[in-house]
Amino acid sequence: MVLRVRVSLPDRPGVLGQVARAFGVLGADIHQVTVLERQAGRAVDDFTLSWPAGLAAGELRDRLSVVPGVRVEGAWPTREVPGSSPDYDLLGQVATDGARAFRTLVDAAPGLVSAEWALAVDSRTGDVVHGSWQAPDIAEMPDLTPLRPSAFSEGALHLLSLPVAAAGLHLVVARTDGPAFHQVELDRAARLVEIVSLLAAPPAGRTVA
Numbered sequence: 326m327v328l329r330v331r332v333s334l335p336d337r338p339g340v341l342g343q344v345a346r347a348f349g350v351l352g353a354d355i356h357q358v359t360v361l362e363r364q365a366g367r368a369v370d371d372f373t374l375s376w377p378a379g380l381a382a383g384e385l386r387d388r389l390s391v392v393p394g395v396r397v398e399g400a401w402p403t404r405e406v407p408g409s410s411p412d413y414d415l416l417g418q419v420a421t422d423g424a425r426a427f428r429t430l431v432d433a434a435p436g437l438v439s440a441e442w443a444l445a446v447d448s449r450t451g452d453v454v455h456g457s458w459q460a461p462d463i464a465e466m467p468d469l470t471p472l473r474p475s476a477f478s479e480g481a482l483h484l485l486s487l488p489v490a491a492a493g494l495h496l497v498v499a500r501t502d503g504p505a506f507h508q509v510e511l512d513r514a515a516r517l518v519e520i521v522s523l524l525a526a527p528p529a530g531r532t533v534a
Contacts, residue, residue, distance in 0.1 A: 328376045329403040329439045330385065331361075331504050335394040336368040343392045344372075351388055352377040356405075361509045369398070369507070373405055401503030403439040411436050412517065419524045426525030427492050430518070432457050437517065438485070438510045440500040448493050474515035476506040485514055491522035 334340050341358075348355055354375040361369040386397045405411070415433040419426045427445060434443040435457055442460040444453050453463050474487045483505045485498040496518060500506065 326376045327356075327403055327405055328374050328400055329405070329503065330372045330374060330400045331369065331398040331507075332372065332389070333367055333369050333396040333398055334392070336363050336366055340392065340394070341368075341370070344370075344389065344395060347389050347392055348372065348374060351385070359509075361507045373403065399502075399504035401439065401500070404436040405439065412513075415517065416520060416524065419521050423525045426521050427489060427494060428455050430489075430521045431455050431496065434496060434498045434514065435459070438498060438500075438506065438514055439503065440485075440498045441502070443496060443498045445489075445492075446495040446497060448488065448495050454494070474511055474518075476508070476511045478505050485511060487515055487518050489518055489522060491525060 332344060334344060345355060355372055356375065357373040359371040359373075361371060363369075385400055389395050389397055411433065415429065415437070418429050418433075422429070431443045431445045435441055443457040444460055444463065445455040446453055456463075472488060474485070476483070476485050478484065481501055483500045483503075485496075485506050487496040487498070488494075489496055496514075498506075498514065
């Protein structure tokens with residue numbers, strides 16, 4: 326099982342090594358560490374791990390709590406493939422077939438930010454025009470009005486809302502496992518939308534090709 330684990334820890338020498346050793350004791354294999362923020366003497370890091378089957382997130386929190394000052398903010402399954410480059414894969418596909426750029430973006434978006442599903446919504450009508458694998462059966466989402474990329478939560482549902490002005494669409498990305506989307510994840514997704522829009526062929530009307 327591949328997991329994303331978000332950890333808040335004191336930003337001082339040696340603590341990251343203690344966390345890595347704790348993962349090793351649990352039998353986890355660390356594939357990647359992403360630093361999300363450093364401020365006020367603390368850091369927030371995302372670890373991508375191969376995880377032993379049968380080990381629950383609650384046990385993970387208990388084991389890591391022995392490291393002074395460490396908090397587990399979330400642990401959730403991810404579609405990430407260790408050693409892969411999903412951003413480059415997405416952009417390569419878009420460059421090859423620009424007419425299907427926004428459909429490709431919707432399909433790829435969940436894997437780019439360790440989310441579960443994504444939808445493309447017509448900005449004028451709120452009609453859902455394409456959903457990724459595992460997307461719920463929703464016909465319309467009329468309440469999406471943010472003009473800028475934003476991240477917000479509705480209970481346990483965490484959302485990214487990303488206007489795609491070039492196609493008259495809104496990209497909605499959702500996660501129910503794990504923590505709210507971090508600003509770094511929002512910025513990454515927004516930048517990819519910008520690049521895909523530049524590479525895409527001019528859309529016909531407001532329909533995803």
